Amino acid sequence: xxxxxxxxxxxxxxxxxxxxxxxxxxxxxxxxxxxxxxxxxxxxxxxxxxxxxxxxxxxxxxxxxxxxxxxxxxxxxxxxxxxxxxxxxxxxxxxxxxxxxxxxxxxxxxxxxxxxxxxxxxxxxxxxxxxxxxxxxxxxxxxxxxxxxxxxxxxxxxxxxxxxxxxxxxxxxxxxxxxxxxxxxxxxxxxxxxxxxxxxxxxxxxxxxxxxxxxxxxxxxxxxxxxxxxxxxxxxxxxxxxxxxxxxxxxxxxxxxxxxxxxxxxxxxxxxxxxxxxxxx
Amino acid sequence: xxxxxxxxxxxxxxxxxxxxxxxxxxxxxxxxxxxxxxxxxxxxxxxxxxxxxxxxxxxxxxxxxxxxxxxxxxxxxxxxxxxxxxxxxxxxxxxxxxxxxxxxxxxxxxxxxxxxxxxxxxxxxxxxxxxxxxxxxxxxxxxxxxxxxxxxxxxxxxxxxxxxxxxxxxxxxxxxxxxxxxxxxxxxxxxxxxxxxxxxxxxxxxxxxxxxxxxxxxxxxxxxxxxxxxxxxxxxxxxxxxxxxxxxxxxxxxxxxxxxxxxxxxxxxxxxxxxxxxxxxxxxxxxxxxxxxxxxxxxxxxxxxxxxxxxxxxxxxxxxxxxxxxx
Numbered sequence: 001x002x003x004x005x006x007x008x009x010x011x012x013x014x015x016x017x018x019x020x021x022x023x024x025x026x027x028x029x030x031x032x033x034x035x036x037x038x039x040x041x042x043x044x045x046x047x048x049x050x051x052x053x054x055x056x057x058x059x060x061x062x063x064x065x066x067x068x069x070x071x072x073x074x075x076x077x078x079x080x081x082x083x084x085x086x087x088x089x090x091x092x093x094x095x096x097x098x099x100x101x102x103x104x105x106x107x108x109x110x111x112x113x114x115x116x117x118x119x120x121x122x123x124x125x126x127x128x129x130x131x132x133x134x135x136x137x138x139x140x141x142x143x144x145x146x147x148x149x150x151x152x153x154x155x156x157x158x159x160x161x162x163x164x165x166x167x168x169x170x171x172x173x174x175x176x177x178x179x180x181x182x183x184x185x186x187x188x189x190x191x192x193x194x195x196x197x198x199x200x201x202x203x204x205x206x207x208x209x210x211x212x213x214x215x216x217x218x219x220x221x222x223x224x225x226x227x228x229x230x231x232x233x234x235x236x237x238x239x240x241x242x243x244x245x246x247x248x249x250x251x252x253x254x255x256x257x258x259x260x261x262x263x264x265x266x267x268x269x270x271x272x273x274x275x276x277x278x279x280x281x
Numbered sequence: 282x283x284x285x286x287x288x289x290x291x292x293x294x295x296x297x298x299x300x301x302x303x304x305x306x307x308x309x310x311x312x313x314x315x316x317x318x319x320x321x322x323x324x325x326x327x328x329x330x331x332x333x334x335x336x337x338x339x340x341x342x343x344x345x346x347x348x349x350x351x352x353x354x355x356x357x358x359x360x361x362x363x364x365x366x367x368x369x370x371x372x373x374x375x376x377x378x379x380x381x382x383x384x385x386x387x388x389x390x391x392x393x394x395x396x397x398x399x400x401x402x403x404x405x406x407x408x409x410x411x412x413x414x415x416x417x418x419x420x421x422x423x424x425x426x427x428x429x430x431x432x433x434x435x436x437x438x439x440x441x442x443x444x445x446x447x448x449x450x451x452x453x454x455x456x457x458x459x460x461x462x463x464x465x466x467x468x469x470x471x472x473x474x475x476x477x478x479x480x481x482x483x484x485x486x487x488x489x490x491x492x493x494x495x496x497x498x499x500x501x502x503x504x505x506x507x508x509x510x511x512x513x514x515x516x517x518x519x520x521x522x523x524x525x526x527x528x529x530x531x532x533x534x535x536x537x538x539x540x541x542x543x544x545x546x547x548x549x550x551x552x553x554x555x556x557x558x559x560x561x562x563x564x565x566x567x568x569x570x571x572x573x574x575x576x577x578x579x580x581x582x583x584x585x586x587x588x589x590x591x592x593x594x595x596x597x598x599x600x601x602x603x604x605x606x607x608x
Contacts, residue, residue: 051503077505088497090361091550097492104493105505109514110486112553157504 002065004029004193005050005080005161010059012045019045021222022059029160030191032183032212034204036234037219038243043197044085046219047163050195052076063161077105081154083164087146092137095149099124099134102156124155127189128182144175151182164196168203184210201239201247204230205261218242234263244269284547288347288564292339295572301330338465341473341529342571343564345462346536348477348526350563351556352519353537354544355484358491358552359515360420363545367523367537370427370516374434375404376527381441381454388450390464393457394473394528401524404430409516419498459583460531462571473529480522481560487514488556495552535588536563539596546599566592 003026012020019042027033035043048054050061052068060067063079071079081102102124103117113121125131128148133141138149147167154162164183168176180203186192196203207214208230216234217227220242226233239247246266254260296308307323311331314321321328352367360369368374379400383392411426412419445451484491490511494501498508523537540563541555547562548554567584570591574582 048499051499053499053502073502073507074505077503080503082500082503084500087500088361090495091358091363091545093492093550097551101493101496101504104490104501107489109490109511112489153504163503 002062003027004064005195006062006065007046007050008060008062010046010049010056010061012042012049012054012056018222020049020056023219023224024059025217025224025227027161027193027195029193030187030212032187032194032196032207032214034207034214034216035195035197035219036199036201036204036216036242039199041219042222043219044165047082047165047195047197050163051080051082074105077157077159079159080161080163081157081159083147083150083154083162083167085165085167085169087150089139089146092139094134095130095136095138095141096121096125096134098138098149099152099156102153105157120158121152121156124152127155127186128152142175144171144178147171147175147179148182151179151186155186161193161195164194166197166199169199180206183207184212187212201234201263204234205263209258209260230261236263239263240269284558284561288343288561288568291565291568291572292336292343295339295342295568296331296335298572299330299335299575301326303327303331307331333466337467337470338462338571339568341465341470342462342568344470344474344477345526345530345533346540346567347560347564348481348522349533349536350540350544350566351481351484351560352523353563354541354552354556354559355488355491355515355519356537357541358495359512359519360424361495361497362424363542364538365424366534367519368431368534369424370408370520371404371430371434372401372520372523373527373532373534374431374438376401376524377458377532378434378438378441379403380457380528380531381438381445384450384453384457385441385445394469397528398473398476398524400434401527402520404434405516405520405524409513456583457531458585460533460585460588461581461583462530463581465529469529473525476521476525480518480520480525483514483518484522485557485560487511487518488552491515491552491556531583531585533567533585533588535585535592536567539592540566543596543599 006026008024010020010023023046035046037043045054049056052071052073055069060069062068068076099121100113100117103113103120107113107117122131125134128151130145130148130152133145138146141149168179171179183194184207187194204214204216214230215228216230218225218233218238226238236247236249239245245268247263248266249261249263252260297303297305307327308331311321311323311328315332349367356365356367356369357363376397379396380393383389383396408423408426408430411429412422414422442451442454445454490506493504493506494508494511494515496504501508541559544555544559544562548558570587571584573591574584574587
């Protein structure tokens with residue numbers, strides 16, 4: 001059986017530069033797939049290819065075995081939803097109107113949302129736990145609440161895959177955790193697949209600690225350099241090569257007997273001077 | 282409800298207003314017998330004033346005001362910018378130049394309408410083509426295209442004014458640019474009404490999608506909209522409505538910028554409601570302003586001047602009263 005989402009040998013280039021070189025991976029239902037890599041490595045470009053917003057010049061993105069290059073925008077939207085890194089707010093729409101926009105791919109060009117669409121949007125708000133905010137202008141919400149609205153809007157699309165581009169990038173410590181908890185809950189409850197670009201390796205360990213079996217991929221210099229289980233991918237060695245930093249993975253026992261795994265940064269590696277390289281850790 | 286009824290009420294009131302006094306019974310009588318195609322037993326002078334002069338002018342005013350406001354609201358959503366008005370893609374500048382050209386070349390009303398309309402459309406087509414240097418039509422490139430095209434047509438308009446005969450052509454151009462409904466006849470409504478109705482109907486039909494488009498191109502795409510096609514429909518409809526309005530009325534500023542904001546304060550930002558309400562408010566506003574223009578002084582004050590003088594303070598009052606509407 002074809003995987004839910006498959007990225008097959010995808011290459012993308014701008015006129016001046018190759019951004020992605022033969023990227024391949026696939027995602028199954030109920031999986032959290034985390035994409036890590038330094039700033040400017042092409043994470044967002046890859047996500048844009050998966051959303052059908054950019055066209056790869058080689059390779060294909062397939063959903064349930066069919067290539068999205070042959071699908072229309074509404075067909076893609078029914079399969080893949082999107083939570084942006086930072087949503088540019090313009091007009092003070094009410095929260096419920098924003099979430100209702102998740103239904104766009106089901107509503108005809110000259111139609112307006114039906115009662116059923118409203119009910120689905122309300123359910124999405126409820127699943128994310130922000131029903132209380134539905135009549136507020138979304139411009140007045142905090143960053144974390146605003147991001148939850150974006151997650152609810154993606155849920156209203158009823159798609160089997162949600163793509164998230166650094167969904168916690170601008171959030172404070174607490175709200176970051178709220179978003180991650182919401183993702184864990186949704187994946188466990190609905191069997192949704194989540195593809196998430198992130199700068200924080202500990203997000204992957206967080207998902208593992210919560211028992212959702214994440215996978216991670218490292219993207220550097222146009223290619224995926226490592227892909228697999230967190231313990232294989234997010235090693236001290238790999239992160240050292242990816243970010244030029246020294247790190248240490250630590251395990252600690254929780255009060256309830258569980259194990260908590262985290263990775264902590266120690267220092268940057270100055271490659272010019274030598275001497276301070278990985279072997280010396 | 283009140284918002285829907287308002288344009289009809291002000292049209293009725295404007296039939297009573299003017300320097301030739303007509304009482305309401307006479308007006309209702311004339312309307313009654315004309316609308317039911319019965320013979321009228323009222324003096325001809327009253328029938329002419331009410332049915333042939335005031336009524337077409339009020340109807341045309343309502344349509345023009347509604348069209349400018351509805352396209353302004355649609356463009357504000359499309360461009361994700363509350364400071365945008367119906368002229369953003371150069372339709373007014375194009376129409377202004379077209380009208381001036383027709384005045385100089387032909388001295389004919391029919392030619393002025395045609396040229397104003399066609400050059401208005403041409404300006405938008407040019408802006409749209411400029412924006413397509415990349416794939417798709419990025420909003421910023423559309424705005425830039427509009428700025429370029431507007432300034433070129435403004436320069437051409439200045440050139441036309443410079444070359445025009447200062448005794449008769451130049452005043453005609455200047456007066457046209459200030460906007461007026463004084464020459465309104467039923468034939469104007471019939472001809473210019475077609476593009477206006479098509480544009481307005483299109484915008485009302487697609488109004489919910491303007492919400493989605495206002496999320497930005499990438500998000501609108503990921504929500505399931507073909508961004509290029511939907512943007513194209515909104516631009517085409519708003520342009521038809523605006524060009525149809527401008528070609529019969531001349532340049533009337535302010536309505537396309539401020540009426541949508543008054544709508545936002547009254548009913549919120551959901552385009553499902555805002556788009557039709559903007560039409561209604563624009564229609565009401567322009568008919569009222571035109572009534573003032575007719576009665577304030579001995580001769581008529583051009584509409585474009587009055588819309589700004591009356592609209593500005595009213596807008597400030599609303600801003601204060603509604604505390605800005607959640608911006």
